[in-house]
Amino acid sequence: MFTVLRCVIYRDLLLASRRWADVLTALVFFVIVVSLFPLGVGPEPNLLRTIAPGVIWVAALLASMLSLTRMFAADYADGTLEQMLLSAAPLGAIVAAKIVAHWLVTGLLVVLIAPVLALQFDLHQPLLGTLTLSLLLGTPVLSMIGAIGAALTLGLRGGGALLSLLVLPLYVPVLIIGAGSVDMAAVGLGAEAHFLLLAALLVVAAAFAPWAAAAALRISAE
């Protein structure tokens, strides 16, 4: 089974490296959305510092969602998904591998570039670490919840818009807790409680999301 998982992750990363424009689109989108805020709001340092965590988190949400429609669509169109449904390995495990690959090419890049973008908002140095850690815990949850939505809307006309309607409300807890952790650290209270909550969300999502997405895929592929 682990051979199959490694193979799926390797394949998806290889595909992403050959279609690097897709990966870059989501990343550039994130950079641009975040950069628009200081330009629009004006150079008032205190205001920028206050909105920074929220803005970066919302942009991370949108960037993660941007690439969700592609998660299963290509495999569905060329028949590879049928082969995955008929694989000897459990479908939930294959979906988990696809989620890992999706996070590596979107979430991880967002996490890495976020501290650089936070400089535009004059975020205090110690808070950069808090922001990065909150994104590191939160973005995998986004990929997991997104996978369920992507599997449910597979093959539908106008699936993209429906996907955002389905998935964005479910992103709300992650957004509140994630952005909240940075706010807490900013006022001098510890962010540990928020990190623990994010970690709890991560564990729960990791346990259930792949199987939920797998069940949704079986229905969508009929």
Added chain:
Amino acid sequence: MRGRRRLFGGLNFALRGGDLLRVTGANGSGKTSLLRILCGLLSPVCGDVRWHGDNIRSLREEYWQQLLYIGHAHAVKEELTALENLVVSCTLVGVNVSREQALEALSRLGLAGYEALPVKILSRGQQRRVTLSRLFLSEKIPLWILDEPFDALDAGAVDCVRLLIAQHLARGGGVVLTTYQQIQIENPQVQCINLDSRVN
């Protein structure tokens, strides 16, 4: 049933080792749907499919380990090379292949020299060959379900695939296939199902 339309009903058949089942019928008569039901991708409105006496819906992965399904779609990734595609699709269904075995399979289907090219620059027939080269590496899988295997192939490749199917049947494997072409496969145990006469 597809939508509200009844495609076929009253089908009853058993496939033994060494049997070839040929499904024929006009476009839209439900050939692909029947094959997808046999694989467990689609559930029949009524009736069930059994493998060694057990319903495939309860066997799931245990059944799929013993099944090779080649669908109408090529199931190849355009950005990957022929070799990468073959290795990935074999690994996905639980068949571990070495690089040499995969190269050998590709060259036997006339793709020597094309292994390292991305599949998107290959022709449709060559893409089909990449998919079908899995047959060389699936000798141990007892049941083959092939949807239009000869589609887009030239005469040489058709002969090659025909031979492979005959060898598989001689080994005691079972094959279910659909095809429009009149292709003779040397085998005494051929069953035919014509879906045109099955709407009732």
